[in-house]
Amino acid sequence: MTIAVRSLTVSDFDALKNVADGVFDDPLVPSSAKSFLKNQDNYLVVAVDEDNADRVVGFASAVKYLHPDKEKPEMVVLEIGVAPPYRQQGAGKKIMNAMLAEAKKSGCRVAWLATEPDNVAALALYKAAGGKPPETCIHIDFDLD
Template sequence: MPIAINILNHNDVDILRNIDPDLFDGAIDLQRAEEFLADPRHHLAVAIDDRLVVGFVSAVHYVHPDKPHPEMWINEVSVAETHRRQGLGKRLMNAVFEVARELGCAEAWVLTDRENTAAMNLYSAVGNPETPSDCVMFTFNLEEANPSQLK
């Protein structure tokens, strides 16, 4: 049976009960999964092999006051070790791109570390060459930040 690529919706949370154990960063919280899938701006494409989720792309589409079209931000991509190098990452990315097109998005974008060879290869294979820039990402831990540091 071929590996299916599905875009999950709010009725599909049970699909996330059967995932490759190394696919996500941590265990699936079904309440958070329900919240994610219930939000129409959140998108989750999954690769399913014999009822086991072996890959995913999570994304968010958003609008901005100075942009004429919505954009799709690719948050995370993962394929199980056992299923890599079979084109699943490309198929998942293309499924999310199709959702973005249907929503009228003019662009989709993603950030990664240059040292992440797998991601660099995947993103180069499904899109335009990397954007020439020297991007720097900052992460703000809002649970530990001192309020005076945020002023």
């Protein structure tokens, strides 16, 4: 199995037509995926299986933003996922490294993300990718429906 990692732009939209089960939480919404890729502050890094018709077997999504009181932008990594049959073979780390490289290339001074304290796999991945020890934080949703 040969796993390659690519950072997609809107011209790569067709790459998202062949996605393995269990990569994203929900089926892709093509119009949303296209809108996401059109925004140059959005990042979508995918891992593809080159021995299986470039099927997308993992991804990370992120947003770059410039806060009013900062001189340099920051990146928040929104989600990362690898299809179950491809886990624990280095794909997640390749994806994270590629996303962090995108952050650096675009001038970000920091990248950050959140995960659940009991997500053993995610915590191991972020540590392996060079993340600092986790800080405690609580998550609050506002239901706006």
